[in-house]
Amino acid sequence: MLGLAAAMAAVPLRGRAQIPANPDVIVIGAGMAGLSAAKSLRRAGYAVLVVEARDRLGGRAVTDTASFGQPYDLGAMWLHSADINPLIPIAEELGFAVTEDEGELLLYLAGKEATDAERSALASALERITQQLEETAKSGKDIAAAEVLGERDRWSAIAGAMIGPIEHGVETKNLSIVDWYAQVSSGIEILLRDGLGGLVAAYGRDASVVLGTAVRKIDWRGPRVALEVDGGALEARAVVVTVSTGVLAAGGLAFIPALPATKREAIAANPMGLVDKFAFKLPPELLKIPAGASLIAQGANGTVIDCLVRPFGYDYLMAFVGGDLAWELERQGEKAATEFVRRHLRDATGIDFAKHSTTGHATRWGADPWARGAFSASRPGSAHRRSAIAEPLGERVFFAGEATVADWPTQLPGAYLSGRSVAEKVIKVLKKPA
Ligand SMILES: Cc1cc2nc3c(=O)[nH]c(=O)nc-3n(C[C@H](O)[C@H](O)[C@H](O)COP(=O)(O)OP(=O)(O)OC[C@H]3O[C@@H](n4cnc5c(N)ncnc54)[C@H](O)[C@@H]3O)c2cc1C
Incomplete structure (x- = not known):
């Protein structure tokens, strides 16, 4: 196996000047959790190296500027609950303009725009269901959202699709209401004109x-942790693992000794939900649709797809597909999936959003080997098991990431806070830099 210097000579480096030759801590993953952990540890004086499988920073937060020549977030996009979101001050400090998402709501049902009465019926169903979910979650009963939704009428079916597959990447029968409640929004949603992925990359710019x-392998038998990485070997006093529960469950990252059963069960109880995005450049005649509108399109067969139209006046529409349908569309392949979404939008709204469109883009977060889904979703009855994912191994291997926290689970701020809190745990154990 190669030594550290040889391993690093073989791979592209970022911030090469600051790469520590003999790191106290190695952080696995340069998503928000890993970058936040690395920066906190470095501030405390530790030599830290982040090892990232992709050729970019940001993990599940990434802004694509190539597809449309305009910023387009492939993963995280909104800063939810902006009044309390810890990433707002960071965005402001880094000079990112934050804009409240106050887009109009457009509703289309089986080929026609909904009437005012239909829109209010949906709004009332959403309010009623949210209240019922909140009351049950507050009582501590961690059951499936589907149980609270009960019998479906037309409106609660749309509300259920929004709450389950589209917002949480799972069907409501697989959505823990305690986990759902941990993510309840205060209602103030922020979008960044330059993209949220861009913010995470800027935040991590100075990390090594x-x-x-x-x-590929984490051997934590000895007093130091030994890592097998592509093209070499690395070691450190402590390691912070920030990969998703999807990556952990897939087993491509081996642990020696193996992960304890309680941790493996907690990972299995918090599997990845899936949300994919399909974006189309709009034809000129559709650029009159209000910029930033949120569009819900229900087809005659009941399928619901939600869209964000022309954020910041950009000339594309972004459709969100979640849950079982998203996994099925990934199985069918990009061409068939894109055609499905395009046809659904045309049939459900009566408008051909992708008419003449030669420019489009589809994500495949489920097939992505470094994510294997969009974000974790606690199975009913399992929200409390996120803490077992965070449990360190032998005071040498620590865990962070969106799946490891009780506050803001699944979201970017959860990842950020998990990085800060894991840094505190590491500092307590290592006591001082070598
Ligand atoms: C479609 C979508 C929409 C979303 N929308 C929002 C939103 O609007 N608001 C919000 O707050 N959140 C949203 N999220 C969730 C948010 O993106 C995540 O919570 C957050 O990015 C997770 O950060 P993390 O650091 O925990 O994990 P990651 O970002 O996944 O970071 C882990 C890193 O580890 C790397 N890695 C994996 N395996 C290995 C390995 N073996 N060796 C080395 N490196 C490895 C990965 O490449 C990755 O960079 C969305 C996510 C998706 C996919």
Whole structure:
């Protein structure tokens, strides 16, 4: 196996000047959790190296500027509950303009725009269901959202599709209401004109990261942790693992000794939900649709797809597909999936959003080997098991990431806070930099 210097010579580096030759801590993953952990540890004086499988920073927060020539977030996009979101001050400090998402709501049902009465019926159903979910979750009963939704009328079916597959990436029968409640929004939603992925990349700019290098094995038998990485070997006093529960469950990252049963069960009880995005450049005649509108399109067969139209006046529409349908569309392949979404939008709204469109883009977060889904979703009865994912191994291997927290689970701020809190745990154990 190669030594650290040889391993690093073989891979693209970011911030090469600051790459520590003998790190106290190695952080696996340069998403929000890993970057936040690395920066906190470095501030405390530790030598930290981040090892990232992709050739970029940000993990599940990434802004694509190539597809449309305009910022387009492939993963995280909204800063939810902006009045309390810890990333708002960071965005402001880094000079990112924050804009409240106050887009109009457009509702289309089986080929026609909904009437005012239909829109209010949906709004009332959403309010009623949210209240019922909140009351049950507050009582501590961690049951499936589907049980609270009960018998479906037309409106609660749309509300259920929004709450389950589209917002949480799972069907409501697989959505823990305690986990849902942990993410309840205060209602103030922020979008960044330059993209949320861009913010995470800017935040991590000064971290010492080795890109394009996957960690394959973590051996934590000895007093130091030994890592097998693509093209070499690394070691450190402590390691912070920030990969998703999807990556952990898939087993491509081996642990020696193996992960304890309680942790493996907690990972299995918090599997990945899936939300994919399909974006189409709009034809000129559709650029009159209000910029930033949120569009819900229910087809005659009941399928619901939600869209964000022309954020910031950009000339594309972004459709969100979640839950079982998203997994099925990934199985069918990009061409068939894109055609499905395009046809659904045309049939459900009566408008051909992708008419003449040669420019489009579809994400495949489920097939992405470094994510294996969009975000974790606690199975009913399992929200409390997120803490077992965070449990360290032998005071040497620590865990962070959106799936490890009780506050803001699944979201970018949860990842950020998990990075800060894991840094505190590491500091307590290591006591001082070597
Ligand atoms: C479609 C979508 C929409 C979303 N919308 C929002 C939103 O609007 N608001 C919000 O707050 N959140 C949203 N999220 C969730 C948010 O993106 C995540 O919670 C957050 O990015 C997770 O950060 P993390 O650091 O925990 O994990 P990640 O970002 O996944 O970081 C882990 C890193 O580890 C790397 N890695 C994996 N395996 C290895 C390995 N073996 N070796 C080395 N590196 C490895 C990965 O490449 C990755 O960079 C969305 C996510 C998706 C996918």
